[in-house]
Structure formats: C-alpha cells, structure tokens
Amino acid sequence: MPEVPAVPGVALSAAVAEALAPDGPLARAVPAFETRDAQLALAAAVSAALADGGVLLAEAGTGTGKTLAYLIPAILSRHRVLVSTGTKNLQEQIYFKDLPVLREALGVPFTATCMKGRGNYLCLQRFESWRDSGAAAMGNDAYYIRMIDEWTRESESGDRAELEDLPEDVPFWKEIAASAENCIGAECPRHQDCYVTRMRQRAAESDLVIVNHHLLCADAAVRQSAYGEVIPDCHYAVVDEAHQLEDVATQYFGRAVTSYRLDDLARDIERALARNLVADAQRADDLGTGVGRLRDHARAFFAAVQALRTGTGTFAEGRVRIGPAHTARAGEEGLALEGALEAIEADIALARDLPEEVLALGRRAHDVREDIRFLLRADDPAFVYFLEVRGRGVYLRASPVDVSEIIREVLLERMKTVVLTSATLTTDGSFQYLRGRLGVRDAVELRLDSEFDYARQAILYLPRRMPDPRSPQFATAAAGEIVEILKRTEGRAFVLFTSYSNLREVRAFAERELDYPILVQGTAPRTALLTEFKATPNAVLFATSSFWQGVDVAGDALSCVIIDKLPFASPGDPIVAARIEAIAARGGSAFGEYQVPLAVLALKQGLGRLLRHRLDRGVLAVLDPRLRSMGYGRRFLASLPPARVTHSLEDIERFFQQAEP
Ligand code: SF4
Numbered sequence: 083m084p085e086v087p088a089v090p091g092v093a094l095s096a097a098v099a100e101a102l103a104p105d106g107p108l109a110r111a112v113p114a115f116e117t118r119d120a121q122l123a124l125a126a127a128v129s130a131a132l133a134d135g136g137v138l139l140a141e142a143g144t145g146t147g148k149t150l151a152y153l154i155p156a157i158l159s160r161h162r163v164l165v166s167t168g169t170k171n172l173q174e175q176i177y178f179k180d181l182p183v184l185r186e187a188l189g190v191p192f193t194a195t196c197m198k199g200r201g202n203y204l205c206l207q208r209f210e211s212w213r214d215s216g217a218a219a220m221g222n223d224a225y226y227i228r229m230i231d232e233w234t235r236e237s238e239s240g241d242r243a244e245l246e247d248l249p250e251d252v253p254f255w256k257e258i259a260a261s262a263e264n265c266i267g268a269e270c271p272r273h274q275d276c277y278v279t280r281m282r283q284r285a286a287e288s289d290l291v292i293v294n295h296h297l298l299c300a301d302a303a304v305r306q307s308a309y310g311e312v313i314p315d316c317h318y319a320v321v322d323e324a325h326q327l328e329d330v331a332t333q334y335f336g337r338a339v340t341s342y343r344l345d346d347l348a349r350d351i352e353r354a355l356a357r358n359l360v361a362d363a364q365r366a367d368d369l370g371t372g373v374g375r376l377r378d379h380a381r382a383f384f385a386a387v388q389a390l391r392t393g394t395g396t397f398a399e400g401r402v403r404i405g406p407a408h409t410a411r412a413g414e415e416g417l418a419l420e421g422a423l424e425a426i427e428a429d430i431a432l433a434r435d436l437p438e439e440v441l442a443l444g445r446r447a448h449d450v451r452e453d454i455r456f457l458l459r460a461d462d463p464a465f466v467y468f469l470e471v472r473g474r475g476v477y478l479r480a481s482p483v484d485v486s487e488i489i490r491e492v493l494l495e496r497m498k499t500v501v502l503t504s505a506t507l508t509t510d511g512s513f514q515y516l517r518g519r520l521g522v523r524d525a526v527e528l529r530l531d532s533e534f535d536y537a538r539q540a541i542l543y544l545p546r547r548m549p550d551p552r553s554p555q556f557a558t559a560a561a562g563e564i565v566e567i568l569k570r571t572e573g574r575a576f577v578l579f580t581s582y583s584n585l586r587e588v589r590a591f592a593e594r595e596l597d598y599p600i601l602v603q604g605t606a607p608r609t610a611l612l613t614e615f616k617a618t619p620n621a622v623l624f625a626t627s628s629f630w631q632g633v634d635v636a637g638d639a640l641s642c643v644i645i646d647k648l649p650f651a652s653p654g655d656p657i658v659a660a661r662i663e664a665i666a667a668r669g670g671s672a673f674g675e676y677q678v679p680l681a682v683l684a685l686k687q688g689l690g691r692l693l694r695h696r697l698d699r700g701v702l703a704v705l706d707p708r709l710r711s712m713g714y715g716r717r718f719l720a721s722l723p724p725a726r727v728t729h730s731l732e733d734i735e736r737f738f739q740q741a742e743p
Pocket residue numbers: 204205206207208260261264265266267268270271272273276277278279
C-alpha cells in the first residue's frame with residue numbers, strides 16, 4: 083500500500099469527535115444515532131493511542147458503542163489497522179454492517195479485508211485433485227462437488243460461509259480446505275488464483291484488516307516458524323473481546339498430536355501415490371509399504387496413549403493430565419511410530435524429482451515426529467501435558483502454562499499501538515489481573531461504565547437462603563428457585579449452569595413444573611438454538627459455558643438471566659491446575675490472584691447477556707450463597723452491575739408489572 087501520511091494526534095482526535103458529534107456525519111447517516119459520552123471518551127483514547135503509540139487497556143461496559151469508537155479513529159488515522167474480534171460472527175458484523183455505514187457516513191474512502199482462518203477457504207489445488215481422483219464421485223459428495231465447482235466460478239473470496247447449503251460438518255471439507263499444513267505455497271500451480279494468496283494480497287493493500295483471535299494466534303504461531311502466515315505486517319492493532327485472548331493463545335501456542343493428524347498424513351501420502359506423483363518406482367513401493375507401517379504404528383500408539391487414562395486421578399471435561407511417568411508407558415509404541423515417520427521422511431528425501439506436494443508431505447512427517455518426541459518427553463516445565471479424547475479422536479497435547487511472554491512478544495512488542503478492549507477487563511475495579519495474564523507492562527487505562535441505566539432497567543435477585551453449592555441439596559434447591567423465577571418472568575430466560583450434571587437435574591424438574599418451551603444446549607447447533615430462542619415466545623434456554631459470552635439477544639425475548647453457581651474454573655482441568663501450581667510455586671495465592679478474578683470476569687460476561695439495548699429490562703439472578711457468605715464474595719458483589727438488589731420473588735413480579743403499559 084502506498085505510504086499515506088498519518089493524521090497527527092490532535093487532528094485525529096478532532097476529526098473523530100466531529101464524526102461522533104450530535105450534528106456530525108454519523109448522526110446524519112444513522113437514524114437512531116445518539117452521541118454517548120462513553121463512546122466519545124473511548125474514541126478519544128483510541129485516537130490518542132493510534133497517534134502516540136503504546137498499549138491502551140479500555141474496558142467499555144455494555145451499550146457504549148465500542149465498535150464504532152475504535153473503527154472511526156482507525157479509519158481516520160490513515161494507518162493500516164488490524165482489528166481482531168472474538169468470533170467470526172463479530173467479524174462479519176463489522177465487515178458487512180458497520181463498515182458500509184461508516185463508508186457512507188464518513189465520506190472517507192478506505193479499503194478493508196475480512197480474513198478468517200485458512201481452514202474456512204477452499205484450496206483450489208486440493209479440490210481439483212480430489213474432484214479428479216474419483217474418490218468423491220459417489221453419493222452426496224458428487225452433488226456437493228458440482229455445487230462447489232459452480233461456486234468457484236463466481237466466488238471472489240472462496241470462503242465456505244458463502245455456501246449456505248453446504249452442511250457445517252461435511253467430512254470432506256478438511257480434505258479440500260486451504261489449511262497451512264497442506265499448502266505448498268509458491269510452488270503450487272494455482273498459487274496465483276489461490277483464494278488465500280488473493281486474500282493476502284488484498285489485505286496487504288487494505289487500510290483495515292479484520293481478523294479473529296483464532297487467526298491472529300494461529301498466524302503468530304506459524305510466523306514463529308516462518309511458514310504459512312496470511313496476515314500482512316501491521317503496526318497498529320485493536321483487539322476486541324480481549325478477555326478471550328489468553329484462552330485462544332493457550333490453544334494455538336501449544337503442541338498437539340492427534341489420531342486425525344496421523345490419519346490425514348497417511349491418507350495424503352496414499353493419494354499422492356495413487357496420482358503417481360512419485361515417479362521413482364522403488365521409492366513409490368517403499369512409501370506404499372511405509373504408509374502401511376505408519377497406520378499400524380499410529381493405531382498402536384494411540385491405543386497406548388488412550389490406556390494412559392487408567393490410573394490418572396485428574397480428570398476434567400475429558401482431559402487427563404500426564405507427565406513423563408505416564409508417557410513412558412507409551413514410549414515403546416511412540417518410538418516405533420517415530421521410526422515409521424522417519425522412514426517416510428527418508429524415502430521422500432532419497433527420491434528424485436519430486437513435486438513440491440510430496441516434499442511437503444515429508445516436512446509434515448518430520449513435524450509430527452518432532453511433536454511426538456516433545457510430547458512423550460513431557461518434561462518442559464513451561465508446558466502442561468494432557469490427553470483428551472473427543473469423539474473418536476485421541477489428542478495428546480502440551481499447552482503453555484503462561485502465555486503472557488508469548489503475547490508480549492508476538493503482539494505487544496511487534497506493534498506500535500495495541501488497543502485491548504472488552505466489556506469485561508477489570509476485577510475489583512483494577513486491570514491488574516488482565517495485565518498479568520496478557521503480559522502488559524506500560525499501558526494507558528480507561529474504564530467506562532455501561533451506558534445502561536441498571537437501576538431502572540434491571541433488578542438483581544439473590545435468594546435469601548440456599549444450601550452450600552457443593553452439597554447434594556444444592557441442585558434441588560436451585561431447581562425450586564429457578565422454577566419460581568421463571569414463573570414470574572414467564573420464561574424468556576437464559577439459565578446458565580457451571581456443570582452439565584446440575585443442568586440435567588434442574589431441566590428434569592423444570593420440564594415437569596413449567597409449560598414454557600425449554601431449549602437445551604447440545605440438542606442443536608448453537609446458532610440454531612439461538613434463532614429458535616429468539617423466535618419462540620416465552621422460551622427458556624438451559625446452557626453451560628459456551629452461552630456465557632458472545633450471545634446477543636436484544637428485546638423482550640430475553641428478560642432474565644439466572645446463574646446457578648459462581649463460575650470457578652474446574653481445578654481438575656489440567657491447564658487450570660498447572661496455572662494454580664505455578665502461582666503457588668512463586669509464593670502467590672492462586673485463589674485470590676487467579677481463580678477469583680477469572681470467575682469474576684466470567685460472571686460479568688454471563689450477566690452482561692441481559693441488557694443489550696437501552697429499552698431492555700429484566701432480572702438477573704445469582705443463586706450461589708457464597709456471594710454473601712464468603713469473604714471473597716465481596717469481590718464478586720463489587721463487580722456486579724449496579725442494579726437494585728432484592729431477596730424477594732415478589733419484587734420480581736412487581737418489577738415486571740411496572741413495565742406493563
Ligand atoms: S497456494 Fe496453497 S492453499 Fe492455495 S491453492 Fe495452492 S495449495 Fe491450495
């Protein structure tokens with residue numbers, strides 16, 4: 083992109099304030115636009131950060147209009163700004179809704195590219211060889227091939243989201259997706275037409291690059307190995323939903339070997355052989371034998387890995403923590419598998435005139451072998467090692483215990499400016515917890531309260547008496563309270579649980595006692611459940627972790643959010659356990675420094691689902707008595723929205739009666 087001089091700080095602040103003024107261009111272009119003090123304050127802080135550099139930590143409560151408050155300065159700054167959101171949905175909302183409005187309203191020309199993870203895009207090279215191999219010519223796949231074929235003739239982006247009729251879980255997508263592992267880069271015959279190449283070129287010339295945290299972290303992780311990255315160099319970044327960054331980074335900066343990864347490698351080698359890509363007959367024969375050995379040893383290895391579950395005490399959500407003593411028990415099978423991979427690497431290295439596609443398979447075999455070796459050693463104190471069984475897949479993983487250094491290195495120190503923002507960044511009114519987790523040293527801090535009038539719009543119900551949440555009586559008592567609250571709110575509620583077992587118990591009781599439609603997480607995809615919830619009068623949604631954040635239901639359909647227990651992360655989870663140990667090892671109090679703030683942020687997120695608009699009203703309920711009975715409860719109470727507190731169900735009734743015209 084040609085260098086355009088950046089707008090000086092003072093001029094940028096003035097231009098941003100003018101854009102958001104009561105008689106400014108936004109007010110003229112957007113019918114319901116209102117100037118909001120918090121939005122102006124955030125926009126001013128973002129402008130200063132973009133002009134002066136450094137890190138800005140900005141907590142902007144619900145209703146602030148945070149997205150426009152960072153997009154407008156980003157556009158007017160004339161810098162190339164990377165914007166990272168928590169989900170693909172938020173990305174699409176910015177790209178397809180907010181940016182067109184701003185383009186129109188600001189009258190400033192700018193370009194933008196929306197980039198998702200590489201796995202969302204079609205790989206033309208892999209698609210064509212899959213299509214031509216005949217492997218997909220049967221059944222439904224043949225229908226989808228025709229559909230994708232036609233689509234490739236018109237699609238500009240190659241993003242599968244455009245294929246509305248392609249089911250989310252079609253098994254063949256991963257065989258034709260443009261994932262980094264399978265890409266042969268500049269050697270690819272389709273490199274010039276490739277959707278990812280074109281997206282990267284567009285992004286490199288764009289003023290705004292809209293990504294999500296998954297891509298941001300995946301890209302930074304491959305950048306460390308200098309292969310496969312797609313995000314162009316940017317020096318200015320805005321990270322929205324920044325409270326999610328630690329989790330996503332933990333996922334991408336670890337190492338993992340899965341049964342799927344080995345299966346995919348074996349299958350891709352077989353395909354290469356079937357397409358006669360290895361001309362040397364002797365090597366092709368050897369590779370054919372090698373793949374058979376690879377499959378056998380992979381099977382034996384993952385059976386041995388799965389057997390490690392027996393005798394390990396720490397089991398949470400399907401994860402089992404392991405150490406060198408456990409992995410030693412799969413050592414023999416691991417060595418045999420490493421040997422099979424090494425033989426494949428050697429066969430590929432010895433063969434002559436191989437196309438890049440086959441050489442890439444050799445590199446993949448090498449990378450898996452290195453990862454297996456690292457995972458079986460299980461002795462790097464910076465990592466926590468665990469295994470996970472999900473569906474039919476077995477995962478052997480190592481995750482970094484602390485990602486703060488990584489985030490500092492790959493994000494904070496690489497950029498001139500980083501804005502970290504979210505509705506939930508502080509606990510006890512302080513950014514200290516988040517600074518520690520994300521490796522933020524010097525930063526400007528800004529805290530803006532929600533624009534909603536909680537005193538008028540909401541009521542907070544804390545039942546007077548509840549049993550200890552760890553006692554067997556808790557679920558029954560919670561079920562009774564939940565039914566009584568739902569009768570008064572006439573459904574229209576999210577009931578958020580910290581565990582499936584409580585959800586199941588309460589659900590059985592609620593279904594007997596209530597006539598309202600009860601939707602349950604896990605019975606349909608998340609988006610389908612949300613659409614049904616919005617469309618079904620008086621619906622109630624019972625859900626666990628994935629509905630605690632990123633869910634937006636404005637209006638009457640959601641008039642109540644009930645939370646059963648304080649959302650402490652399970653100390654049985656290997657990553658949480660390792661983090662607790664690391665804090666204890668340096669003499670800190672893991673409970674006070676880590677577990678409580680983490681749970682406070684989760685609670686703030688959950689309760690934040692209720693009010694999404696100035697006209698929304700409703701009841702928040704937290705059934706956990708520890709809020710009032712334990713010393714640390716004060717830290718949670720101090721972080722709750724400033725709604726009137728009640729202990730009486732009748733108050734809930736009265737609150738809704740007042741609302742009626
Ligand atoms: S460059 Fe990579 S992603 Fe693009 S078509 Fe070729 S192999 Fe596929």
